[in-house]
Amino acid sequence: MGSLSTSRVLLIALGVIVLAAFLPLGVSGYILGLLTIAYYFGVFAMAWDLLFGFAGEVNFGPTFLIGTGAYTAGILDNLYQPPIWICLAAGAFAAVAGGVVLALPALRVRGPYFGLTTLVAVLMLQNFIVVDASLTGGEIGLTVPDVITISDTKNYEIALWFMAVSGAILFSLARSPVGLILQASGQDAVQAGALGFNVTKHKLAAFVISAFFSGLAGGMLVFYLGSASVGTLVDITVGVQIIIAAVLGGRRTILGAVLGAVFLIAMSEALRPIGDLANFVVFAMALVVVLLFPSGFFGLLTRTKEGG
Amino acid sequence: MAEGAQLEVKGLTKRFGGLVAVKEMSFAVRAGEILGLIGPNGSGKSTVMKLIMGIERPDAGSVRIGGIEVAGSPSHKIARLGAGIVFQHSRPLHRQTVLENIKLALLPDKLTRLFVDPETDARARAIAERVGLSKVLDRRPGTLPFADLRKIEIAKAIARDPKVLLIDEPFAGLTSTETTAFSDLICELRDDGRAVLLVDHNVKSVSRLVDRVLAMYVGERIAEGTADEVMRDETVRRVYLGGDIVTAARPESSFRDRTTPFLEVDNVSVQYGKAQALQGVSIHVHAGEFVSVVGLNGAGKTTLFNAISGMLPYTGDIRREGSSLRGLTAATIARNGIVQSPEGRELFVDMTVRENLDLGGQHLPDAEREQQIASLFDLFPILRERQKQAAGTLSGGEQQMLTIARALMMKPKLLILDEPTLGLAPVILEQISKALERLRQSSAITVILGEQNVTFALPHADRVYVLEHARIVWEGAPAAFAAGAGAAYL
Numbered sequence: 001m002g003s004l005s006t007s008r009v010l011l012i013a014l015g016v017i018v019l020a021a022f023l024p025l026g027v028s029g030y031i032l033g034l035l036t037i038a039y040y041f042g043v044f045a046m047a048w049d050l051l052f053g054f055a056g057e058v059n060f061g062p063t064f065l066i067g068t069g070a071y072t073a074g075i076l077d078n079l080y081q082p083p084i085w086i087c088l089a090a091g092a093f094a095a096v097a098g099g100v101v102l103a104l105p106a107l108r109v110r111g112p113y114f115g116l117t118t119l120v121a122v123l124m125l126q127n128f129i130v131v132d133a134s135l136t137g138g139e140i141g142l143t144v145p146d147v148i149t150i151s152d153t154k155n156y157e158i159a160l161w162f163m164a165v166s167g168a169i170l171f172s173l174a175r176s177p178v179g180l181i182l183q184a185s186g187q188d189a190v191q192a193g194a195l196g197f198n199v200t201k202h203k204l205a206a207f208v209i210s211a212f213f214s215g216l217a218g219g220m221l222v223f224y225l226g227s228a229s230v231g232t233l234v235d236i237t238v239g240v241q242i243i244i245a246a247v248l249g250g251r252r253t254i255l256g257a258v259l260g261a262v263f264l265i266a267m268s269e270a271l272r273p274i275g276d277l278a279n280f281v282v283f284a285m286a287l288v289v290v291l292l293f294p295s296g297f298f299g300l301l302t303r304t305k306e307g308g
Numbered sequence: 309m310a311e312g313a314q315l316e317v318k319g320l321t322k323r324f325g326g327l328v329a330v331k332e333m334s335f336a337v338r339a340g341e342i343l344g345l346i347g348p349n350g351s352g353k354s355t356v357m358k359l360i361m362g363i364e365r366p367d368a369g370s371v372r373i374g375g376i377e378v379a380g381s382p383s384h385k386i387a388r389l390g391a392g393i394v395f396q397h398s399r400p401l402h403r404q405t406v407l408e409n410i411k412l413a414l415l416p417d418k419l420t421r422l423f424v425d426p427e428t429d430a431r432a433r434a435i436a437e438r439v440g441l442s443k444v445l446d447r448r449p450g451t452l453p454f455a456d457l458r459k460i461e462i463a464k465a466i467a468r469d470p471k472v473l474l475i476d477e478p479f480a481g482l483t484s485t486e487t488t489a490f491s492d493l494i495c496e497l498r499d500d501g502r503a504v505l506l507v508d509h510n511v512k513s514v515s516r517l518v519d520r521v522l523a524m525y526v527g528e529r530i531a532e533g534t535a536d537e538v539m540r541d542e543t544v545r546r547v548y549l550g551g552d553i554v555t556a557a558r559p560e561s562s563f564r565d566r567t568t569p570f571l572e573v574d575n576v577s578v579q580y581g582k583a584q585a586l587q588g589v590s591i592h593v594h595a596g597e598f599v600s601v602v603g604l605n606g607a608g609k610t611t612l613f614n615a616i617s618g619m620l621p622y623t624g625d626i627r628r629e630g631s632s633l634r635g636l637t638a639a640t641i642a643r644n645g646i647v648q649s650p651e652g653r654e655l656f657v658d659m660t661v662r663e664n665l666d667l668g669g670q671h672l673p674d675a676e677r678e679q680q681i682a683s684l685f686d687l688f689p690i691l692r693e694r695q696k697q698a699a700g701t702l703s704g705g706e707q708q709m710l711t712i713a714r715a716l717m718m719k720p721k722l723l724i725l726d727e728p729t730l731g732l733a734p735v736i737l738e739q740i741s742k743a744l745e746r747l748r749q750s751s752a753i754t755v756i757l758g759e760q761n762v763t764f765a766l767p768h769a770d771r772v773y774v775l776e777h778a779r780i781v782w783e784g785a786p787a788a789f790a791a792g793a794g795a796a797y798l
Binding site: 172173176177178180181183184187188190191192193194195196197198199201202205252 | 361362363382383384387388392393395399401403404408411412413415417419421422423424464468
């Protein structure tokens with residue numbers, strides 16, 4: 001995909017977003033609702049790809065960051081009802097703080113241990129939420145008194161533009177000098193260090209940025225759904241879906257992650273008639289794509305372009 | 309110490325567990341000087357380089373770059389103080405172009421730099437021009453020949469304008485024309501006023517370039533001086549050529565299978581991507597014979613052994629007792645009696661000594677296995693004491709003994725020993741040497757020994773092959789080695 005210049009990719013992406021902006025004119029509120037969720041998942045997946053695809057760190061716990069942001073925003077709203085933007089800012093901040101607390105020690109360990117640490121963090125958060133039910137709503141979930149808006153179209157537009165802006169920031173960052181250093185640190189930390197780059201600093205920065213977007217998107221999703229629950233935001237399987245979306249879309253592409261997220265949610269919906277089997281079929285399809293086209297959807301798209 | 313030294317090392321020491329990899333090394337390199345740091349594999353020279361660069365932390369001693377103490381600092385700080393390194397293996401970013409790879413090295417260590425300033429581009433192009441990469445600026449590293457990949461590494465290192473430049477095995481894998489071009493480049497870098505440290509295996513490969521040479525062996529300095537002086541040095545000659553060696557070779561005519569030797573390697577070539585690892589190699593080994601394959605690191609010894617063991621694809625033919633081994637799996641070849649004791653040892657480090665041996669003798673009936681273990685404990689008595697200890701906690705020498713013993717548990721007809729002396733102290737070598745001698749006299753086993761340590765390789769051998777740059781360049785009796793092949797080897 002390196003053959004496509006940054007500006008060209010952004011131009012194509014802009015075209016797609018403009019098209020998507022006109023969707024509310026033609027499709028039902030139900031479909032808009034699905035896409036709204038898909039767009040937030042797209043942000044989760046993009047934030048994850050920055051860590052894995054660029055910094056080379058497999059974060060098995062994206063939902064730790066998302067859940068921290070979502071529940072902080074939700075609980076704050078429940079307790080004091082400040083303006084929603086304050087709740088969102090607090091959620092994003094909490095995710096960043098949680099991310100730093102997790103990443104500082106975790107980045108010291110090598111290989112699979114980083115991934116394991118992030119996995120354990122999810123379990124701890126999940127347990128905290130279930131145990132401290134008076135604050136978090138426990139297993140039933142947390143209902144927030146406010147939502148951003150009840151209009152399907154408005155919610156859709158907010159999600160779309162939020163995703164577009166997040167994507168533009170993450171993508172530009174990945175293609176900037178900092179992104180280049182991050183890739184070098186991910187691929188060969190020894191050499192990056194010998195070239196004078198502080199590898200830990202750069203990886204920590206990637207983690208902070210990933211946490212910020214994850215937490216913010218998590219909070220926004222809460223104020224769209226009107227509730228937060230372990231099953232939709234924190235559970236390990238949610239994290240796995242985010243990872244699959246990012247890999248399916250094409251790792252190290254950032255924007256591909258959105259394609260993967262939309263695909264996953266659209267397929268689950270399309271296959272709903274076959275009942276419980278739907279998830280099985282979706283995951284089987286994901287497996288086939290990952291095995292046959294390891295560069296993902298985005299890789300496929302850009303490859304045909306290169307060929308032509 | 310030396311006036312105007314850009315790099316000054318004093319009393320540098322590094323231990324890995326019980327092994328002292330570097331022991332109280334001291335030297336200095338002035339601006340505009342090239343120092344060659346040479347030593348056989350496992351002598352600690354690469355560790356010295358990593359200690360200077362901060363990739364490993366020294367246990368004791370001082371490293372000064374331009375007068376500033378850096379020992380124990382993280383490598384990015386040392387890099388910023390003016391040290392640069394050219395790694396032996398090139399590891400470029402494969403999705404970026406050559407130009408982008410060079411630009412990477414020019415970037416500041418800042419999180420706020422979101423746009424490349426235009427000056428960077430011009431500087432990257434100038435550096436590419438200087439190292440001879442301007443024609444391939446927009447290509448991806450994956451599409452380039454090996455020599456160009458090395459140039460990318462040099463370009464990245466000089467992009468940071470280092471005062472001290474460390475270069476690991478500068479000419480490994482290069483052709484002679486490429487070597488000349490590379491040497492010229494290194495001389496230019498010296499003439500810029502940089503202090504250059506070249507790390508390599510032998511004096512010969514760097515003698516044209518270096519102002520001084522420092523020779524190392526098992527972590528210690530053994531000689532220092534001009535290239536000529538070091539080549540004439542008695543200790544160096546003993547380490548590389550084995551000094552006066554008592555050999556006990558049996559003449560080739562004394563083996564019964566003269567017409568069809570036990571093992572025949574016939575015109576075998578192996579290619580690793582772009583690098584030719586073996587080229588038209590032919591050797592033969594008689595049943596009961598002890599053959600040493602001598603060659604420096606990277607000459608192709610391990611590749612040859614892996615080809616014999618069926619672990620990698622090759623052209624040509626390898627025959628055992630006249631029938632081709634082609635098409636047999638590595639497991640079948642090993643089970644049928646051609647067993648390798650690998651260079652990397654590959655012990656099961658979390659299992660005990662006893663469990664490692666039991667695994668080697670898995671296919672033997674219980675009684676036979678017990679008997680074999682008992683005889684190996686006689687051969688290596690220390691292993692009997694260490695039976696219940698995890699293999700990973702053994703010293704390097706003990707691990708090597710266990711590796712050999714585990715291979716012998718398979719009751720091989722042909723035992724391939726790949727670099728058993730790697731990084732071991734002389735006293736351990738002697739123990740292993742004695743064990744091999746007993747083995748040679750008490751059993752009908754056939755042995756191929758791959759070594760760069762001639763002192764160790766010659767006394768046991770009936771015949772010697774010298775492997776250099778993927779080819780067999782000499783074959784003969786061990787007694788004739790120093791006269792016949794020694795000069796090329798030093």
